[in-house]
Amino acid sequence: MLWRSARWRVAACAAIVFWLLAAGWLSGVLLDFAQPRMYRTPYDQARVGPMSFGPRTAIVMLGGGTEYRDGQLVPKPDVYARIALAAALHAKCAREGGVCRVIVTGGNPQHHASAEADNYVPYLLHAGVPSADLVIENQSLTTWQNARNVAPIVHAENNDTLLLVTSSYQMRRAMLDFRRFDMNPLPAVSSVRLVKRGLLPRVANLDSAETALHELIGIAQFYVYRMIGWF
Known part of the structure; x- marks a missing residue:
């Protein structure tokens, strides 16, 4: 809203990220980090x-x-x-x-x-x-x-x-x-948890991305809290 000159570029980037998550390409990467081999x-x-x-x-x-x-x-x-x-x-x-x-x-x-x-x-x-x-x-x-x-x-x-x-x-x-x-x-x-990659967006892929982000943030929180003595 404030950066009006770049409004369409920001919207396009947001749409691309949403598609990558919903189509499984980015959500799959996030899950791989949350679920190590x-x-x-x-x-x-x-x-x-x-x-x-x-x-x-x-x-x-x-x-x-x-x-x-x-x-x-x-x-x-x-x-x-x-x-x-x-x-x-x-x-x-x-x-x-x-x-x-x-x-x-x-x-x-x-x-x-x-x-x-x-x-x-x-x-x-x-x-x-x-x-x-x-x-x-x-x-x-x-x-x-x-x-x-x-x-x-x-x-x-x-x-x-x-x-x-x-x-x-x-x-x-x-x-x-x-x-x-x-x-x-x-x-x-x-x-x-698995994702299905393709061209069409899937709600299940968005759910998997949310789950993976929750876990990755929790892992980062663990190390930060240990460092400052809270855990």
């Missing part, structure tokens, strides 16, 4: 041998939000893969005869009817995780708070194996936060 393979597709669980195992499942669908509060789409993987890992651990716990994290940052962790519990029970093996952490509002609130639980139990279940795009930031609290979990990627 080491965290880009879903656990069920990873070419690794059978996992050996220690006598005591903790499986931490990070929250990913909730939404209202047909008047009912349900997990957001990416969370279903996290629930399925957490339940599968618990089943494998139980078959090996160890003590297995699933720590479900997620408060209520969206101010919905219930916290994320409380909302996910019925789905985990339906997937076969016994209620006695569930630990609920429903106060955290951020990934950093997830790690901070889970740390006392993990350290008190003195687990031999610690697994962190979340989506690929969140894993890089989550690992930074968990290591900050003296935990070194094994990453278990539940799903990988």
